[in-house]
Amino acid sequence: MEFLLRRRAAAATEQMDRPDCDDRLLDNTYRQFGLINRVLSGWRRIYAKELRPIAPPQSRPLTILDVGCGGGDLAVLLSRWAARDGKPMHITGIDPDPRAARFARQRAVASGVDFREAHSSDLVREGTRFDVVISNHVLHHLAPDELRQLLVDSETLAGTKSLHNDLIRSPAAFALFSVAALPFRQSFIREDGLTSIRRSYKPGELSAVAPPGWSVERSSAFHQVLTWHHD
Numbered sequence: 001m002e003f004l005l006r007r008r009a010a011a012a013t014e015q016m017d018r019p020d021c022d023d024r025l026l027d028n029t030y031r032q033f034g035l036i037n038r039v040l041s042g043w044r045r046i047y048a049k050e051l052r053p054i055a056p057p058q059s060r061p062l063t064i065l066d067v068g069c070g071g072g073d074l075a076v077l078l079s080r081w082a083a084r085d086g087k088p089m090h091i092t093g094i095d096p097d098p099r100a101a102r103f104a105r106q107r108a109v110a111s112g113v114d115f116r117e118a119h120s121s122d123l124v125r126e127g128t129r130f131d132v133v134i135s136n137h138v139l140h141h142l143a144p145d146e147l148r149q150l151l152v153d154s155e156t157l158a159g160t161k162s163l164h165n166d167l168i169r170s171p172a173a174f175a176l177f178s179v180a181a182l183p184f185r186q187s188f189i190r191e192d193g194l195t196s197i198r199r200s201y202k203p204g205e206l207s208a209v210a211p212p213g214w215s216v217e218r219s220s221a222f223h224q225v226l227t228w229h230h231d
Contacts (some may be wrong), residue, residue, distance in 0.1 A: 169201060
């Protein structure tokens, strides 16, 4: 196991990223992400530490851009937490994959959430700005030039901070997820989740590829957040 995870499997491809993957399994994967992200991704802690405290007065909502939003479950989850706390937020989820954008737009309507098929650079060209830019489990999908571009775009789009949450590659994460994902059937959750762990960075590796001004903060045993704060 240690040998398998010694180096990033940067060339590996997740099934859901293939243009010819099974549409039914892909939709099931987007549906099951809701539970995976609620239980395992650590966003409740990130929300409480990084987002809830900076929500502005009731006069306007905190604006958040969710890059690579997939099926849109995180945007909806954050919106619900914010509503319960009386912290108005408007969350825009974008994904360049038309299949993800289609699934997200077909979700039940959530107050203060909208979805677009778009790349972060599209919004830069439009001159759009947000208080916060976030992503979840996106970094490990990106080639080096794509990662650099995302971080450049994030600095341009975010007025306050940017938070990119991702997995940490480790034998423990691989072994535990291998077992925990067994109940998720008729989807790509287990296979792609294990591939994601193999493709993910260790904290030192992510720090090494991040540009100046960005820092890696370990948010849990199996997650790290690549963070940038506006000066």
